[in-house]
Amino acid sequence: MQEAGIPHPRANHRETHMQPLDATQIKELIAGLDEGVALLDAERRVLEANPAFRELTGLAPGDRLDAPPFTDLPESGERRELAWMVAGRKRHCEVHVHALGGDLHALVCRDVSALRALESECKRLAAELSDQSLKDAETGVLTERGLTLVLESQVSRSRRYGNPLTLVVLGLYGRDLTPQTYPAVARILRDQLRWADVVARGEAGEFFLLLPETGGEDAARLVEKLQARLAAEFCDRDVWTLFGLAEWTRVDDERRLIRRARQHLQQAHARLSA
Secondary structure, eight states: OOTTTTTTTTTOOOOOOOOOOHHHHHHHHHTTTTEEEEEEEEEEOOEEEEEEHHHHHHHOOOOOSSSSTGGGHHHHHHHHEEEEEETEEEEEEEEEEEETTTEEEEEEEEHHHHHHHHHHHHHHHHTTSGGGGGOOTTTTTOOHHHHHHHHHHHHHHHHHHHHEEEEEEEEEEHHHHTTTTHHHHEEEEHHHOTOOOEEEEEETTTTEEOOOOEOOHHHHHHHHHHHHHHHHTTTTOOEEEEEEEEEOOTTTOOHHHHHHHHHHHHHHHHHHHO
């Protein structure tokens, strides 16, 4: 028996259905997204497009995707990188398509042009740095001279575009340091870092880690990860590490950034010795 004052669970039951969004709602939904988003019909005609999509592609509602590279769009649920020219500038975008039901699809474009430009710059620098005087013979990483050349380019890029850049210096200490320790550390650093990051060995035997597109907080998290990895590697030997970290500011050139990173390492060592 139903208790007084307590409605039966089914008493106010109503079937509810999701109402499809109209064109205005879709336009408002995608307008503020950082990624380029367009709504396509069955004929690949753009029905709606946010500002980011228009800037990335040069296309607007009413246009059809019937010319390369848009004739090579991925299947729904897949991703593919495409490149095209817009207003005299080459764009690299990771694109994927989502089926929305019926004949409607959403085309999403994520701009990866900056990453591809960085990759190209790194390859160019690698070719320039093939000179043996710029490579450390013991570890195979860059020398400090090589680091300075790469850092000069990266500082110029950060100054131009405002991208974050951090330089980390790693000092090695302990009674069990041997000539074999340094190549082992270099190998671990290369394994743990991204392709765009640069490892170098300083004139005093320390290691430098140049981290493009990385702010101070992210670099600090990476340092914690590296400390744990190196501690595990040398857990049975008296080898330990200290790090200094300098995030690029607009008053820094490459030499000042190296100097600040070294100063922070020295301060860390002084605190430990106090």
